[in-house]
Amino acid sequence: MKGTTTTLNAVAVANTSPINVGVLFSSEGTTAGIERSQLLGTLFAIHEINDAGGIDGRELVAVHRDPQSSLQRYQQLATQLVRDDGVHVIFGCYMSSTRKAVIPVVEKWNRLLFYPTLYEGFEFSNNVIYTGAAPNQNSVLLADYMTRHFGSRVYMVGSDYIYPYESNRLMSDFVLTRPGGTKVGERYVRLDATEKDFAPIIKDILDKQPDFIFSTVVGAGTRLLYQAYAEAGLDPRRMPIASLTTCEVEAAEMGVSVAQGHITAAPYFQSLDTALNHECLARFKARFGSEVQPNMCWEAAYFQVHLFANALRAAGSDQLDRLLPSLLGSELDAPQGRVRIDPANHHTRLYPRIGRVDAQGQYEVLAETAQGIEPDPYLVNHSVGEWNDPLVLKVLKGARHGRP
Incomplete structure (x- = not known):
């Protein structure tokens, strides 16, 4: 017992x-x-x-x-x-x-x-x-949105590690399927980048005048890139930075005056x-x-x-x-x-969305899918066209801006 x-x-x-x-x-x-x-x-x-x-x-x-x-x-x-x-x-x-x-x-x-x-x-x-x-839940939507609204000439800036290289490769594939799709530049900075690392990149952007900038810079370097952009007098209404890696954390670090007008693709924004x-x-x-x-x-x-x-x-x-x-x-x-x-x-x-930083430092949702998107990590359905047809991209009323 x-x-x-x-x-x-x-x-x-x-x-x-x-x-x-x-x-x-x-x-x-x-x-x-x-x-x-x-x-x-x-x-x-x-x-x-x-x-x-x-x-x-x-x-x-x-x-x-x-x-x-x-x-x-x-x-x-x-x-x-x-x-x-x-x-x-x-x-x-x-x-x-x-x-x-x-x-x-x-x-x-x-x-x-x-x-x-x-x-x-x-x-x-x-x-x-x-x-x-996964890429079919953010990269595809972002490429489609940016090329439709701003143009197909992209300049890529990323941090020097695995994700930016692979993400830029995929974004290149998506953009090059669009009429006039061109990668006009591609630069990488070290993870502990300083202000001087971004100066030649901004100069190159000014020279090449892309339709939009695709950023996969992460960490503290994100703020430095956006600050260098703002100091150069570039206009997000005409040539925004579009990103998968910039979110509310980085927007708060750089301040509203620097972040406003730039675009991110993500399944979630705190403004939902x-x-x-x-x-x-x-x-x-x-x-x-x-x-x-x-x-x-x-x-x-x-x-x-x-x-x-x-x-x-x-x-x-x-x-x-x-x-x-x-x-x-x-x-x-x-x-x-x-x-x-x-x-x-x-x-x-997940639920892909496109957001743009507003005057309060929050993301205004510009576009979203009409339903949750099943993950396709190997991009079996690779083309933008195939992605849009069954998933019904929904552009919200009043969200259109930039080039039609």
Whole structure:
């Protein structure tokens, strides 16, 4: 009888013990601004889950490690989280290079990485859930919108790492399918770029006069690019910077006078006028104040934790082989709309939108798809025409500007 009591007590302890999850976002370094927003989006979701009773009474505990925007530290700290801290799930990474550094770790130890950042596509791992936009959910829409409204001559500026090179390659393919499509320039700057790195780029832009500039600059360099543009007297009404990587965080850093008029493609903007988004933002600000600006990466970091929690309740375990069947195919009402993890490719159904920074520093939605877009990370449907026909691009009333 004593042995039976001991066994039952052990089960009770096991059922109420905390569930540790790894959190791998930077609070220091080049990409700290955007990664802090992802960190707080993650912690916000964990607080909500715990306030609602946790996972069947078990508390989620965030084990946060700060990679300080250092590529080497992401792999080291991911290994530490798995090997030393015993976590089975990691929420983390912003740049593609850091994701690629962590994937060998989660694959070796059969753990799961939730990755809440837009990326270049053409990747699958059974150990990764991709909740940021794939190219068919942002690049295709942005290329189509910009060439329709401004023209087909593009100048590309990016940071010197994997994502900008691949993203620029894809954008080149899309633009070159349009009448008169031309890439008039392509430049890259180091991740720790300074003001002087952008001076020759702006001079080249002035000389070549593209119809629009496509930016995949990330981190602190984003502000420097837009400031150099403004100081050169360039006009976003005629030749805007269009980006996949610039969001509310960078717009706040550079200031409204510099950011206004420039364009971004993303599944989420904090300006979305829906009850669910307003309620989510109010709860977030009540807990964290105005420490960070909610943005597309913040939203993905937030909703992916709730997707995980729902799957964990259903599976009863965070072991990969037990968790995945409950996670794949699961859906959630996120601030952007109802998202769903595709069981075939581990990417997420999202809601592509085009936004332009307004006089308040927020994004006015200029265009959006009429429904959620299923992920196509390998761009099986590559052409802009094929993409638009079934997905019904909806241009909002009054949003037309620039060239018809």
